Amino acid sequence: MLLEAAGIKKVFGKLTALDGAALTVGENEFHGLIGPNGSGKSTLMKCIAGAEVPTQGKVAFVNTDITAFTPTERARAGMSLKFQITSVLPTLTLYDNILLALQAQSSLFDLVFSRTRGALHDQVMTMLTQFRLADRAFDAAAALSHGQQQWLEIAMALAGKPKLLLLDEPTGGMSLEERRVTGELLQPIKKHCSLVIVEHDLDFIRDICDRLTVLDQGKVLASGTVSEIQANKSVQEIYLRRA
Amino acid sequence: MLKSMGVAKQAVHADVGDEIDVSVAVGVPAERSAARKVLPIVEGVVLVAALLAPLVLQDYLTVFTTRVIILALFALSFDLVWGYAGIMSFGQALFFGSAGYGVALLARDLDITNIFLVLPAGTLIGLTFALLLGGFLLLGRHPSSVIFVSLGTLTGSYAADRLARGWYYLGGQNGIPSIAPMSLGGYEFSEGPAFYYLVLGILVVVYLLCRFLVRSQFGLALAGLRENEQRIAFFGYKAQHLKAIIFAIGGAIAGLAGSLYAFHEGFVWPNMVGVVVSTQVVLYVLFGGSGTLIGAVIGTVIVEGVSFWLSDNYRDIWPIILGLLLLLVILFRPLGLISFVLGERERVGSFGAKIKEKRNAP
Numbered sequence: 001m002l003l004e005a006a007g008i009k010k011v012f013g014k015l016t017a018l019d020g021a022a023l024t025v026g027e028n029e030f031h032g033l034i035g036p037n038g039s040g041k042s043t044l045m046k047c048i049a050g051a052e053v054p055t056q057g058k059v060a061f062v063n064t065d066i067t068a069f070t071p072t073e074r075a076r077a078g079m080s081l082k083f084q085i086t087s088v089l090p091t092l093t094l095y096d097n098i099l100l101a102l103q104a105q106s107s108l109f110d111l112v113f114s115r116t117r118g119a120l121h122d123q124v125m126t127m128l129t130q131f132r133l134a135d136r137a138f139d140a141a142a143a144l145s146h147g148q149q150q151w152l153e154i155a156m157a158l159a160g161k162p163k164l165l166l167l168d169e170p171t172g173g174m175s176l177e178e179r180r181v182t183g184e185l186l187q188p189i190k191k192h193c194s195l196v197i198v199e200h201d202l203d204f205i206r207d208i209c210d211r212l213t214v215l216d217q218g219k220v221l222a223s224g225t226v227s228e229i230q231a232n233k234s235v236q237e238i239y240l241r242r243a
Numbered sequence: 244m245l246k247s248m249g250v251a252k253q254a255v256h257a258d259v260g261d262e263i264d265v266s267v268a269v270g271v272p273a274e275r276s277a278a279r280k281v282l283p284i285v286e287g288v289v290l291v292a293a294l295l296a297p298l299v300l301q302d303y304l305t306v307f308t309t310r311v312i313i314l315a316l317f318a319l320s321f322d323l324v325w326g327y328a329g330i331m332s333f334g335q336a337l338f339f340g341s342a343g344y345g346v347a348l349l350a351r352d353l354d355i356t357n358i359f360l361v362l363p364a365g366t367l368i369g370l371t372f373a374l375l376l377g378g379f380l381l382l383g384r385h386p387s388s389v390i391f392v393s394l395g396t397l398t399g400s401y402a403a404d405r406l407a408r409g410w411y412y413l414g415g416q417n418g419i420p421s422i423a424p425m426s427l428g429g430y431e432f433s434e435g436p437a438f439y440y441l442v443l444g445i446l447v448v449v450y451l452l453c454r455f456l457v458r459s460q461f462g463l464a465l466a467g468l469r470e471n472e473q474r475i476a477f478f479g480y481k482a483q484h485l486k487a488i489i490f491a492i493g494g495a496i497a498g499l500a501g502s503l504y505a506f507h508e509g510f511v512w513p514n515m516v517g518v519v520v521s522t523q524v525v526l527y528v529l530f531g532g533s534g535t536l537i538g539a540v541i542g543t544v545i546v547e548g549v550s551f552w553l554s555d556n557y558r559d560i561w562p563i564i565l566g567l568l569l570l571l572v573i574l575f576r577p578l579g580l581i582s583f584v585l586g587e588r589e590r591v592g593s594f595g596a597k598i599k600e601k602r603n604a605p
Binding site for chain 1: 587595
């Protein structure tokens with residue numbers, strides 16, 4: 001297994017956001033994490049990415065216990081996160097946003113003497129083209145539409161060639177057309193990367209995911225293939241019915 | 244312009260091939276030449292003015308201007324740390340002053356005044372102190388908050404000031420007076436044009452090194468650090484290390500400036516390591532425009548120049564006038580005076596540009 005999170009508990013003061021949640025993701029698997037508002041999806045993502053430290057439980061990534069790893073260490077191990085709130089660097093150009101992500105693991109010497117700048121140029125342009133942003137390469141990221149900022153951020157998250165990408169609500173605030181394109185943009189990465197995706201748009205999830213995990217009140221309600229989950233009575237009751 | 248871009252587009256396609264949609268990259272040279280216009284002009288004007296200054300200024304003003312240029316060097320150190328890396332150092336004088344004290348002691352107790360010994364020594368002192376303080380404040384396992392770092396540096400500077408005042412060996416309240424002049428063989432650098440051009444030369448070299456650094460890929464990492472430290476940690480950057488490195492470089496430059504200042508003034512005193520000078524350098528940079536190197540230089544020259552002029556003409560109320568001026572600029576021009584001529588895009592700059600320009604040349 002690529003990722004195994006088990007027994008994750010997270011307590012904020014009096015609120016128990018996660019109560020023994022678990023998530024298992026295999027290689028080249030697109031895994032949807034769904035559940036009603038407040039069920040703990042984003043918190044679980046943050047515990048996996050290292051933005052939050054779980055109160056209890058264990059996260060293993062490529063057979064290594066990474067529970068105590070910092071975000072930097074997780075990134076270097078091959079895990080990448082796109083935040084729920086877009087956090088592209090608004091004053092930098094799109095080109096520089098991607099370059100910033102691509103050069104993250106260059107040595108200090110290479111950075112100071114700009115030794116990887118030339119070698120990364122083609123990769124920057126390829127990523128921008130892949131995410132349909134090439135014609136805006138030299139605009140400041142702040143000038144992009146919300147949907148385009150999300151794409152830029154996904155591109156940045158993919159820049160370090162992660163083994164696992166965590167996407168927190170990638171289509172939030174997007175138009176229908178933008179959602180469709182986002183699905184298209186994500187498909188090709190399956191060849192080299194697994195995906196955990198938190199998303200409210202169930203059609204979107206059904207279209208691109210192989211497996212689903214349903215959270216409710218900080219616990220796993222069900223986990224399985226898309227058709228298994230769709231057939232699951234208790235899931236229908238708490239969640240799909242409302243959708 | 245559209246026409247010329249179209250022509251360039253064809254040229255690129257012929258050159259690079261169709262794999263990548265390079266049509267966009269073509270915008271670069273045009274945009275670059277349009278965007279990169281103001282800064283070199285400002286830098287050139289400031290340099291020419293600085294080169295000519297001793298020829299037109301009276302002697303006492305040349306001495307004053309030398310002091311201002313040393314302070315501008317000091318301002319560069321704060322600008323790197325705050326303007327480029329987003330580390331609020333309210334204790335930059337700690338490195339400036341400790342280097343000043345260090346070289347003063349070298350001169351007083353060991354008779355070492357050779358420029359090739361004292362300036363590296365001062366730089367090293369600044370670097371060491373910054374590494375120690377920076378290591379403590381910045382190298383935790385988790386990122387330290389701006390408040391923590393600013394209070395930490397402020398406290399460091401305040402403590403150093405109290406220490407210097409109370410320590411007899413350092414001359415207590417009076418500091419160390421009558422430091423022998425800096426020397427090179429038999430030649431002694433005393434106040435005047437020679438000292439001025441020495442300091443200007445050093446400023447230019449350090450400025451160019453800083454410029455090289457902030458425009459490199461390391462500079463891009465610093466921009467990321469400044470804008471969103473947490474984000475770049477998730478890319479795999481060792482954000483704290485980057486901060487400690489730039490903080491140490493800033494300390495080294497402050498140390499170099501401090502040692503020049505000690506020899507130029509001929510004495511050091513506790514204020515030099517203290518909160519007053521630490522705050523002063525913050526004002527220079529905010530006034531001129533943080534995040535641009537030339538802004539730090541211009542800010543220093545204007546704040547010091549205006550203070551000089553005001554204190555001559557409005558002996559009693561000049562600090563109030565100066566304070567109001569500073570407030571006005573910080574309120575209405577948060578990006579500093581330089582923002583009157585320099586656009587946001589050019590201030591932030593772009594980091595992959597040179598390569599692209601080469602590739603897209605017809």
